[in-house]
Amino acid sequence: MSLPDLNLLITLDALLAEGSVARAARRLHLSPSAMSRALARLREATGDPLLVRAGRALVPTPRAIALRQQVSDLVHDSVAVLRPVDKLDLAQLARTFTIRTREGFVENFGAQLIERVRAEAPGVRLRFVPKPDKDSTGLRDGSVDLETGVIGKSTGPEVRTQALFRDRFVAVMRAGHALAAGAITPASYAAGEHIGVSRQGGEKGPLDDALLALGLERAIVVTVAGFAPALALARESDLIATVPERHTGLLRDGMHSVALPFPMPEFTVSMLWHPRLDADPAHRWLRGHLRAVCGADRG
Numbered sequence: 001m002s003l004p005d006l007n008l009l010i011t012l013d014a015l016l017a018e019g020s021v022a023r024a025a026r027r028l029h030l031s032p033s034a035m036s037r038a039l040a041r042l043r044e045a046t047g048d049p050l051l052v053r054a055g056r057a058l059v060p061t062p063r064a065i066a067l068r069q070q071v072s073d074l075v076h077d078s079v080a081v082l083r084p085v086d087k088l089d090l091a092q093l094a095r096t097f098t099i100r101t102r103e104g105f106v107e108n109f110g111a112q113l114i115e116r117v118r119a120e121a122p123g124v125r126l127r128f129v130p131k132p133d134k135d136s137t138g139l140r141d142g143s144v145d146l147e148t149g150v151i152g153k154s155t156g157p158e159v160r161t162q163a164l165f166r167d168r169f170v171a172v173m174r175a176g177h178a179l180a181a182g183a184i185t186p187a188s189y190a191a192g193e194h195i196g197v198s199r200q201g202g203e204k205g206p207l208d209d210a211l212l213a214l215g216l217e218r219a220i221v222v223t224v225a226g227f228a229p230a231l232a233l234a235r236e237s238d239l240i241a242t243v244p245e246r247h248t249g250l251l252r253d254g255m256h257s258v259a260l261p262f263p264m265p266e267f268t269v270s271m272l273w274h275p276r277l278d279a280d281p282a283h284r285w286l287r288g289h290l291r292a293v294c295g296a297d298r299g
Contacts, residue, residue, distance in 0.1 A: 008045060011038045046067075091123075092123065101130075101148040102130070104228060107251055112293045131148075146272070165295065168259070183261075186211070222239070
């Protein structure tokens with residue numbers, strides 16, 4: 001069964017509102033003859049004359065009177081669907097956003113983000129979920145609204161991204177550690193006992209490659225799956241944790257942090273989202289707050 005011409009709804013709305021072919025034609029910027037032809041099509045589609053002559057005027061039939069409000073509502077709702085949202089009513093916004101991120105982000109940026117969001121939109125909930133890999137499936141299937149991380153080869157080509165901040169690795173140890181007393185060198189760094197961080201189970205990484213280029217190798221005593229447990233171990237032992245500086249700012253409170261004594265490139269932490277949410281007003285609002293929170297100076 002073929003669909004009827006839905007443009008006729010707009011025509012019917014104008015005819016029922018104006019009660020005149022000429023006035024309805026002017027309202028829709030049509031000629032009277034074009035409006036008369038449209039009325040004929042409407043009569044055929046509905047099986048009802050809709051408007052009948054009473055002297056010089058046209059009056060609606062009972063069917064037309066019954067349809068008037070329904071047709072007006074349909075046209076109004078259709079126009080709203082096809083029109084950009086001019087203003088987001090944050091006070092009435094009720095929505096849960098799922099944010100996928102690595103540990104350290106929530107501890108460092110979560111509280112300020114929640115505070116800003118709640119101040120404007122008390123009905124909004126944030127759901128933070130862990131990020132064990134860089135797979136973009138969650139963004140594609142809609143189970144994740146927003147993600148933070150370093151853009152990699154596995155990032156979906158269609159995914160939208162925006163930089164949040166630059167970061168670098170630092171060596172972190174407990175207060176009173178032997179290496180905290182003086183200047184750290186590549187050799188003294190490598191000679192310490194280290195905590196490896198790997199989600200895939202491997203021990204070696206870019207840090208070890210950089211040391212190898214200097215003819216050095218570090219001893220990895222234990223390997224953990226994240227920066228938070230690495231720092232927890234370093235806080236209570238003589239082990240050294242090497243972690244991102246800004247991403248772990250609050251987690252390093254009370255510990256000694258020092259820049260690596262050998263070249264390691266900085267990296268950019270970005271937010272990522274699917275194109276279908278690019279123009280969504282609420283999502284744009286949340287992205288704006290995330291940029292503002294991550295743009296603040298932090299240790």
